[in-house]
Amino acid sequence: MKLYGYWRSSAAYRVRIALNLKQLTAEHISVHLVKNGGEQHSKDFEKLNPQHLVPALVDNNNQGEFCLTQSLAIIEYLEEKYPQQAILPANIEDKAIVRAMAQSIACEIHPLDNLRVLQYLVNEMGVDESKKMDWYHHWIHLGFNALESQLSLHAGQYCFGDQVTLADICLVPQVYNAQRFNVDLQAYPHIMRVWQNCNKLDDFIQAAPEQQDDAC
Amino acid sequence: MKLYGYWRSSAAYRVRIALNLKQLTAEHISVHLVKNGGEQHSKDFEKLNPQHLVPALVDNNNQGEFCLTQSLAIIEYLEEKYPQQAILPANIEDKAIVRAMAQSIACEIHPLDNLRVLQYLVNEMGVDESKKMDWYHHWIHLGFNALESQLSLHAGQYCFGDQVTLADICLVPQVYNAQRFNVDLQAYPHIMRVWQNCNKLDDFIQAAPEQQDDAC
Numbered sequence: 001m002k003l004y005g006y007w008r009s010s011a012a013y014r015v016r017i018a019l020n021l022k023q024l025t026a027e028h029i030s031v032h033l034v035k036n037g038g039e040q041h042s043k044d045f046e047k048l049n050p051q052h053l054v055p056a057l058v059d060n061n062n063q064g065e066f067c068l069t070q071s072l073a074i075i076e077y078l079e080e081k082y083p084q085q086a087i088l089p090a091n092i093e094d095k096a097i098v099r100a101m102a103q104s105i106a107c108e109i110h111p112l113d114n115l116r117v118l119q120y121l122v123n124e125m126g127v128d129e130s131k132k133m134d135w136y137h138h139w140i141h142l143g144f145n146a147l148e149s150q151l152s153l154h155a156g157q158y159c160f161g162d163q164v165t166l167a168d169i170c171l172v173p174q175v176y177n178a179q180r181f182n183v184d185l186q187a188y189p190h191i192m193r194v195w196q197n198c199n200k201l202d203d204f205i206q207a208a209p210e211q212q213d214d215a216c
Numbered sequence: 217m218k219l220y221g222y223w224r225s226s227a228a229y230r231v232r233i234a235l236n237l238k239q240l241t242a243e244h245i246s247v248h249l250v251k252n253g254g255e256q257h258s259k260d261f262e263k264l265n266p267q268h269l270v271p272a273l274v275d276n277n278n279q280g281e282f283c284l285t286q287s288l289a290i291i292e293y294l295e296e297k298y299p300q301q302a303i304l305p306a307n308i309e310d311k312a313i314v315r316a317m318a319q320s321i322a323c324e325i326h327p328l329d330n331l332r333v334l335q336y337l338v339n340e341m342g343v344d345e346s347k348k349m350d351w352y353h354h355w356i357h358l359g360f361n362a363l364e365s366q367l368s369l370h371a372g373q374y375c376f377g378d379q380v381t382l383a384d385i386c387l388v389p390q391v392y393n394a395q396r397f398n399v400d401l402q403a404y405p406h407i408m409r410v411w412q413n414c415n416k417l418d419d420f421i422q423a424a425p426e427q428q429d430d431a432c
Contacts, residue, residue: 051324070316072319077311095296096290100290106323111328125347146266
């Protein structure tokens with residue numbers, strides 16, 4: 001497998017964690033999201049993913065190579081193809097709760113605070129640095145407040161009891177991202193406990209942005 | 217089952233389509249997203265969903281009632297609990313492609329163009345109507361351009377060949393939403409063909425916003 005990603009991309013970080021948890025290896029190909037206006041906009045990358053977004057995972061079957069996009073779709077694919085070290089609970093109600101936690105990050109926080117949105121605010125809407133940071137913090141706090149409340153019902157060592165799941169895979173990169181933008185996370189003791197517990201695990205440690213070859 | 221939704225909510229619209237496709241009935245409870253500052257912010261609704269978002273689905277098992285949130289998690293739950301009229305392909309690569317199409321809408325377009333974001337732009341950032349509409353149109357066109365390219369590879373009558381899937385369930389409400397904001401969709405012949413084909417089906421027709429009791 002080949003994983004097209006970028007060290008600081010939260011969505012690529014999720015897929016790196018999932019690959020590690022499942023003890024799968026992939027060739028990591030760096031797509032620099034900033035240099036030269038962003039390599040994700042190149043014609044070559046566009047052929048792989050017309051969305052101009054990382055990650056993209058290239059795998060192969062008996063008909064040749066194929067490319068998958070969208071981090072949650074990629075991770076569900078890995079879960080189905082390589083069921084070892086399951087990252088979703090077996091019970092379908094529990095699975096729905098875990099998926100909802102993951103989506104409360106992937107559909108409600110991250111899309112609003114990712115690079116291209118922050119760039120649009122500044123470049124196209126003329127938003128100043130202070131208002132850009134207000135925007136960033138606003139969506140983190142709104143999302144983390146709700147997630148903290150969910151975790152108070154369901155978390156143990158990790159987001160859902162003591163099993164590492166898709167919810168943790170989404171949470172850890174989002175906390176990393178929030179810290180990078182100096183968000184005060186003291187109001188979220190469950191989130192921070194889970195984040196600390198995950199970051200004791202080798203599979204999370206090795207997936208961290210600073211551990212990647214393209215980190216700078 | 218009880219579905220807490222709102223006639224114009226794209227995410228509730230998705231769940232309504234899925235329920236219809238699976239020939240499931242639910243009591244529809246309207247949460248007015250605008251009246252009185254938004255009923256989704258009420259204390260009662262917060263107990264169901266601390267995210268203050270519709271839809272929320274209440275179902276029950278032998279231990280009593282439980283509440284699920286996030287439209288895609290709800291729909292995957294329905295798919296697993298009620299496998300009749302499958303809305304995901306059986307093959308895991310195909311399934312990943314369908315999920316990625318759905319997520320290209322649910323994680324890349326809708327989160328940027330939904331009510332609370334448009335409200336934040338106007339109320340907190342002082343953005344005028346014209347720039348708000350530029351924002352709205354920008355994310356639709358970016359997302360639909362990429363999706364059109366994916367559909368050129370995979371679409372038949374519907375987004376993925378001739379099977380109605382999760383991708384169609386996400387596409388139809390997004391097109392409805394785009395038309396409401398006067399987005400010119402001529403550049404997307406595949407999207408519009410699929411949208412028209414879906415809207416010939418009773419399960420989609422009955423789920424449409426204007427067909428709901430709380431429509432006004």
